[in-house]
Amino acid sequence: MSSTEHSSKAPSATTPVPSVYGTPTPVPARRATAGVDSAVLGGWLREMVLIREFELRCMQAYQDKKIGGFCHVYIGQEAVAVGCTAAVEAKDPIVTAYRDHGHALARGMSSRHCMAEMFGRIGGCAKGKGGSMHMFDRANNLFGGHGIVGAQIPLGVGLAFGTKYEDEVIAGGTSNRVTLAFLGDGALNQGSVHEAMNLAGLYDLPVIIICENNGYSMGTAISRGTTMGHDISAKAGAYGMEGVVIDGMDVIEVQGAMKELVDRVRSTCRPVFVDMRTYRYKGHSMSDPRKYRTRDEEEHYEGDCPIARLRAHLEPRGFSADAFKSMQREIRAEVREAVEWAEQSPVTPTSELYRDVYVERWGPYSGSSQPEMLGGAENTSEFKGCNPDGEML
Amino acid sequence: MTVATGREIEFRDALREAMSEEMRRDARVMLLGEEVAQYNGAYKVSKGMLEEFGPRRIIDTPISESGFAGMAIGAAMLGLRPIVEFMSWSFSLVAADPILNNAPKMLYMSGGQFGCPIVFRGNDGAGGQLGSTHSWSVEGLYSNVPGLKMVIPSNPHDAKGLLKTAIRDDDPVFFLESERLLSTKGEVPEGEYLIPFGQARVARTGTDCTIVAFGRPVLLALEAAQALQNEGISCEVLDMRTIRPLDAGSIVRSVRKTGACIVVDQSWSFGSPGSEIASLVHRECFDDLDNHVHRVHSADVPTPYAYDLEQEYLPNPRRICEAVRSCLYRA
Numbered sequence: 001m002s003s004t005e006h007s008s009k010a011p012s013a014t015t016p017v018p019s020v021y022g023t024p025t026p027v028p029a030r031r032a033t034a035g036v037d038s039a040v041l042g043g044w045l046r047e048m049v050l051i052r053e054f055e056l057r058c059m060q061a062y063q064d065k066k067i068g069g070f071c072h073v074y075i076g077q078e079a080v081a082v083g084c085t086a087a088v089e090a091k092d093p094i095v096t097a098y099r100d101h102g103h104a105l106a107r108g109m110s111s112r113h114c115m116a117e118m119f120g121r122i123g124g125c126a127k128g129k130g131g132s133m134h135m136f137d138r139a140n141n142l143f144g145g146h147g148i149v150g151a152q153i154p155l156g157v158g159l160a161f162g163t164k165y166e167d168e169v170i171a172g173g174t175s176n177r178v179t180l181a182f183l184g185d186g187a188l189n190q191g192s193v194h195e196a197m198n199l200a201g202l203y204d205l206p207v208i209i210i211c212e213n214n215g216y217s218m219g220t221a222i223s224r225g226t227t228m229g230h231d232i233s234a235k236a237g238a239y240g241m242e243g244v245v246i247d248g249m250d251v252i253e254v255q256g257a258m259k260e261l262v263d264r265v266r267s268t269c270r271p272v273f274v275d276m277r278t279y280r281y282k283g284h285s286m287s288d289p290r291k292y293r294t295r296d297e298e299e300h301y302e303g304d305c306p307i308a309r310l311r312a313h314l315e316p317r318g319f320s321a322d323a324f325k326s327m328q329r330e331i332r333a334e335v336r337e338a339v340e341w342a343e344q345s346p347v348t349p350t351s352e353l354y355r356d357v358y359v360e361r362w363g364p365y366s367g368s369s370q371p372e373m374l375g376g377a378e379n380t381s382e383f384k385g386c387n388p389d390g391e392m393l
Numbered sequence: 394m395t396v397a398t399g400r401e402i403e404f405r406d407a408l409r410e411a412m413s414e415e416m417r418r419d420a421r422v423m424l425l426g427e428e429v430a431q432y433n434g435a436y437k438v439s440k441g442m443l444e445e446f447g448p449r450r451i452i453d454t455p456i457s458e459s460g461f462a463g464m465a466i467g468a469a470m471l472g473l474r475p476i477v478e479f480m481s482w483s484f485s486l487v488a489a490d491p492i493l494n495n496a497p498k499m500l501y502m503s504g505g506q507f508g509c510p511i512v513f514r515g516n517d518g519a520g521g522q523l524g525s526t527h528s529w530s531v532e533g534l535y536s537n538v539p540g541l542k543m544v545i546p547s548n549p550h551d552a553k554g555l556l557k558t559a560i561r562d563d564d565p566v567f568f569l570e571s572e573r574l575l576s577t578k579g580e581v582p583e584g585e586y587l588i589p590f591g592q593a594r595v596a597r598t599g600t601d602c603t604i605v606a607f608g609r610p611v612l613l614a615l616e617a618a619q620a621l622q623n624e625g626i627s628c629e630v631l632d633m634r635t636i637r638p639l640d641a642g643s644i645v646r647s648v649r650k651t652g653a654c655i656v657v658d659q660s661w662s663f664g665s666p667g668s669e670i671a672s673l674v675h676r677e678c679f680d681d682l683d684n685h686v687h688r689v690h691s692a693d694v695p696t697p698y699a700y701d702l703e704q705e706y707l708p709n710p711r712r713i714c715e716a717v718r719s720c721l722y723r724a
Contacts, residue, residue: 125504158471356504
């Protein structure tokens with residue numbers, strides 16, 4: 001079965017394929033879905049399908065050389081971004097790594113701006129200066145995708161420090177925001193992540209560190225690169241924080257479990273670490289032939305598709321295959337339109353090369369950045385020389 | 394307003410006054426670093442600040458530069474204005490990723506959405522027999538990176554005025570202090586004053602040769618200039634105060650007057666502010682020069698421990714005098 005077909009076939013009960021995580025994901029008591037409104041479930045389904053379709057178009061655009069550099073797609077992991085963002089409020093900061101298109105879309109960035117960023121156009125969320133790995137959205141409190149593995153976790157801990165400081169020290173109230181900081185399982189072996197976890201535990205910071213554990217850091221299976229890889233949440237205990245395992249292939253489970261954690265962290269300010277069990281269906285990046293894992297394993301996890309799982313919940317409520325096809329058609333049209341919009345957005349002009357280096361418009365260092373010479377000018381000035389009195393020409 | 398009081402205080406007191414005044418003015422400013430709170434600062438720069446501002450704003454961190462530098466950057470993205478104290482800039486190397494990859498690039502790679510108003514400050518430079526790993530002059534290494542500002546005061550007056558400007562600046566500022574200078578005294582007004590970035594100070598006027606320096610080497614240059622005066626050589630000493638932005642105009646004006654230029658830079662010579670300034674002067678003052686720009690740097694070797702070796706390694710008045718004489722064909 002192809003991962004692109006979103007079949008609603010239920011996953012097989014038993015499987016000969018060993019868990020990529022080293023241990024089976026604990027199956028908690030199935031959360032009651034009766035209480036969740038069908039429209040809400042439908043909204044999550046729509047977001048997951050949007051991410052899936054968006055990423056398929058990205059792959060195509062990458063192959064067509066419309067997207068340059070590195071491109072890491074989120075296919076297979078959709079339930080994580082959608083479930084986690086559904087568990088927090090708009091005021092809660094989010095920061096993530098370089099596999100960030102899904103988080104941006106789930107957080108509310110339009111597919112147009114997200115696609116245009118990758119096309120290197122002025123209409124991109126960062127005017128084409130960030131690219132695939134650096135999706136920033138201030139309006140939606142998305143503090144970026146970040147490229148260096150693990151580097152975003154100190155930032156996430158700092159965001160939590162910042163919200164708590166603003167709420168308590170400046171406003172004199174109580175901390176009421178929770179930061180979500182995402183990382184991959186490969187980032188667990190970066191020192192900065194452990195330093196940040198120590199600081200979060202030490203300072204009682206309201207942050208949930210979510211490890212999207214897809215079993216592979218690029219091509220290295222977790223068992224080959226990470227001690228205690230079969231139970232990474234055990235690492236949280238060393239930093240005085242709770243470690244939780246969540247089935248990241250089930251959006252209802254993700255949202256339900258995360259909502260409980262978010263509520264708790266909001267009131268206690270104690271950080272939490274989540275081992276979010278998921279699986280990426282495609283390669284690490286576009287150039288990855290996936291020789292390090294078997295097709296059997298991939299098919300096993302594709303058979304447990306998060307979109308199919310949610311459809312299985314919705315079908316008894318009358319969400320038919322036709323209704324799904326209709327939703328899919330609509331989303332495909334939306335993503336196609338986003339691609340067209342991105343293509344029509346002008347290429348970022350070279351004048352932008354020199355903008356946003358400094359907040360103050362002192363301009364680039366063109367061999368002699370000198371405020372008195374650039375004063376008042378747009379920050380594209382270049383030092384042309386002096387007259388005998390030293391005045392700028 | 395600056396009030397001339399004749400009050401003399403130590404360099405470290407000037408730094409503390411700057412931070413304390415800014416913290417009283419703006420609740421978004423806080424200080425964090427190793428031993429800054431209960432220990433009163435490894436070099437007593439933050440002495441008494443815990444008492445005044447409390448543990449929520451004067452924050453002791455564990456020894457994890459990468460972690461707390463990154464944390465402070467995250468807080469700055471959110472809108473706080475953290476001051477991060479590195480006990481030594483030598484220790485900032487383990488925080489290279491956050492301070493070089495995050496702070497100076499955030500504004501750019503977010504398309505102008507998220508700035509990073511943060512000050513990193515601490516001791517820079519050799520001279521205390523601390524050996525190779527603890528004696529970094531990071532001017533050369535870090536000034537290469539666009540998006541950051543680099544400040545390096547040479548006296549208590551400038552230290553206070555420049556640090557206050559740094560704290561109010563919306564961009565990441567690398568503020569380089571010298572452990573050798575922390576106990577030096579100078580006149581510092583009690584009132585509020587700011588020193589703008591990118592404005593050099595003429596530390597001594599002269600007619601025969603321009604000596605461009607920044608940080609502690611300014612004092613060495615002044616010492617050399619005094620000695621050279623006895624030989625009938627009149628040196629003008631420029632204290633650049635900031636390396637990024639660089640006050641190119643002041644350098645060019647002075648060299649056009651004197652026709653000779655020496656750069657004293659305590660970082661290594663290869664790819665340094667010194668080499669950049671030399672390039673600038675050669676380009677802008679080509680027809681005014683009677684000799685090429687002479688440069689005095691730390692020797693191109695790891696910093697030695699032994700006292701005599703370290704003194705010879707560093708720019709010192711003797712080497713500066715030799716460079717001036719050579720440049721003026723008086724050798």
